[in-house]
Amino acid sequence: MFKSVAAAGAAACVLGLVSLGAVQAAPKAHGKAHGAAPGAAAGHPDFTGKWKVQAFVPAIRTDAGDPPPLRPEAKAEYDRRVARRDVKDPIDSCLPHGAVRLMFAPYPMLLLQANGQLDMIQEANHTTRLVYIGQPKVEDDDPKWLGDSTGRWDGRTLVVETINNDHRTWLDAAGLPHSDEMKVTERLSLGDGGKVLTDAITIDDPKTYTAPWTTTVKYARVPGPMELKESVCTRDHRM
Amino acid sequence: MGGKHRMAVGAAALGVALAGAARAADAVVPPNPDPHNLQGTWMAAGRAHLDHNFQPHMGRGAPDDIPDSEITWAIGDVMPPFSAWGKAKYDANVDAQINNRPHADPSTNCMPHGLPRLMIAPYGVQIVQTKGMITLMHAVNHNVRYIHMDTKMPAKVPVTFNGYSVGHWEGDTLVVHSKGISSQGVIDQLGTPHSDQLQVTERIRKIDGGKALEDMMTFDDPVAYTKPWTARLIDNWDNGHRISEYVCEENNRNASTPDGATTAR
Numbered sequence: 001m002f003k004s005v006a007a008a009g010a011a012a013c014v015l016g017l018v019s020l021g022a023v024q025a026a027p028k029a030h031g032k033a034h035g036a037a038p039g040a041a042a043g044h045p046d047f048t049g050k051w052k053v054q055a056f057v058p059a060i061r062t063d064a065g066d067p068p069p070l071r072p073e074a075k076a077e078y079d080r081r082v083a084r085r086d087v088k089d090p091i092d093s094c095l096p097h098g099a100v101r102l103m104f105a106p107y108p109m110l111l112l113q114a115n116g117q118l119d120m121i122q123e124a125n126h127t128t129r130l131v132y133i134g135q136p137k138v139e140d141d142d143p144k145w146l147g148d149s150t151g152r153w154d155g156r157t158l159v160v161e162t163i164n165n166d167h168r169t170w171l172d173a174a175g176l177p178h179s180d181e182m183k184v185t186e187r188l189s190l191g192d193g194g195k196v197l198t199d200a201i202t203i204d205d206p207k208t209y210t211a212p213w214t215t216t217v218k219y220a221r222v223p224g225p226m227e228l229k230e231s232v233c234t235r236d237h238r239m
Numbered sequence: 240m241g242g243k244h245r246m247a248v249g250a251a252a253l254g255v256a257l258a259g260a261a262r263a264a265d266a267v268v269p270p271n272p273d274p275h276n277l278q279g280t281w282m283a284a285g286r287a288h289l290d291h292n293f294q295p296h297m298g299r300g301a302p303d304d305i306p307d308s309e310i311t312w313a314i315g316d317v318m319p320p321f322s323a324w325g326k327a328k329y330d331a332n333v334d335a336q337i338n339n340r341p342h343a344d345p346s347t348n349c350m351p352h353g354l355p356r357l358m359i360a361p362y363g364v365q366i367v368q369t370k371g372m373i374t375l376m377h378a379v380n381h382n383v384r385y386i387h388m389d390t391k392m393p394a395k396v397p398v399t400f401n402g403y404s405v406g407h408w409e410g411d412t413l414v415v416h417s418k419g420i421s422s423q424g425v426i427d428q429l430g431t432p433h434s435d436q437l438q439v440t441e442r443i444r445k446i447d448g449g450k451a452l453e454d455m456m457t458f459d460d461p462v463a464y465t466k467p468w469t470a471r472l473i474d475n476w477d478n479g480h481r482i483s484e485y486v487c488e489e490n491n492r493n494a495s496t497p498d499g500a501t502t503a504r
Contacts, residue, residue, distance in 0.1 A: 048369050093488065094349065095486070096486060110374075112369050112374055114278060114367045115278040119374070121376070125381075126383050127381060128383060130365070130482075144484045145489075225387070226369075226372055226385070229397075230351065230397070230401065233349075233488070234348050234349040234350055
């Protein structure tokens with residue numbers, strides 16, 4: 001996956017040099033910008049920007065540095081995945097990362113905060129995750145690869161709760177498991193004068209873990225235009 | 240999916256007082272009257288496919304055979320002004336469909352639909368507007384389009400499925416210019432072709448009191464067509480519904496064969 005996405009990026013760069021031939025002049029931009037809705041209501045931070053994890057974490061640990069507290073049967077499944085015994089990483093089949101693992105994907109991610117939402121677009125296979133702010137949770141719905149995410153403000157922190165998480169996703173590249181009943185609570189905040197985004201992720205899944213646990217991931221802003229390479233897993237990965 | 244989900248969202252948007260009366264199909268979030276605010280979910284009208292007699296159902300049939308929701312070519316011709324190259328490709332694609340061996344387009348293999356086919360695909364799209372850009376997040380296979388506002392088209396852009404787009408407002412019309420569009424894509428599901436010389440200019444505006452978006456798409460492709468031509472697309476306001484999760488990769492039964500046909504039946 002990681003190699004293939006990098007290769008896709010390289011391919012896109014190469015293609016970018018190809019002459020487009022008969023190119024007509026771009027229409028002239030005129031008039032002032034309209035319709036750019038402010039991302040955040042007064043008093044709330046605006047997470048809009050291009051972000052990337054500060055470091056790739058192949059195997060998640062708790063904030064205390066411990067392995068997550070797996071139940072024995074879940075530990076057996078985890079060990080099977082780590083050893084890749086008769087099991088394939090779902091993202092190697094171009095399946096979605098899932099809400100948690102998406103936050104650890106080592107590629108740029110656009111956050112767009114507008115219209116009562118925080119929308120996340122991860123470069124890896126152009127995966128979109130939408131957080132609806134101030135709306136009630138979607139209870140009793142089908143599991144989804146990226147779950148159902150709702151947000152609420154706690155001061156300058158956006159608290160995101162995600163339920164309906166499809167158990168087929170892994171929480172990390174090693175293979176950390178979860179059940180359909182996992183509830184994820186994230187606390188998103190800006191630090192260092194807006195240069196660092198912090199996401200403290202709490203996993204609450206009694207079927208898989210003996211206790212809720214928290215892991216924190218930090219992101220740096222990625223300079224340059226608000227765009228992502230067109231990463232296409234089913235093309236680049238030759239599934 | 241959808242039923243319960245939509246109901247829940249609808250009820251939420253209506254608020255407590257009216258929640259009890261909410262039905263999934265009811266209007267729950269009225270259209271925004273601001274012509275420059277395109278935010279929210281829209282549902283592409285029309286079906287990007289042939290009818291049961293394999294007649295092109297993209298506005299090229301008899302005029303009274305075209306429901307309002309169909310894409311309709313805005314030019315007077317019933318067929319686009321094909322070049323010889325374009326006509327040959329079009330005929331081959333239509334023949335393949337009639338013979339039940341439709342050619343694979345990128346979406347067949349869970350790749351992005353590509354512009355302009357993406358805009359014609361009959362699924363929802365959610366639009367968000369942030370500083371300097373308008374982003375279109377389509378339900379269908381999580382396609383994304385970025386429109387960079389009030390900036391010049393770069394001299395060189397990468398060739399991608401969904402192209403590179405710049406936009407600006409002319410009055411209440413959003414004008415979007417796109418190029419760098421891979422020739423692997425097609426204009427519609429029928430297989431109306433284009434080359435990698437294709438440039439698309441869209442003129443998008445709210446109509447009908449904000450209940451619909453009109454997208455006048457002009458295709459300028461000197462390889463496939465003898466002159467630019469224009470199609471009219473409609474997206475209907477989707478009442479505040481969320482776009483559904485759509486994961487082609489999960490269950491791709493229609494992957495293409497080595498000879499480029501799909502396995503769809």
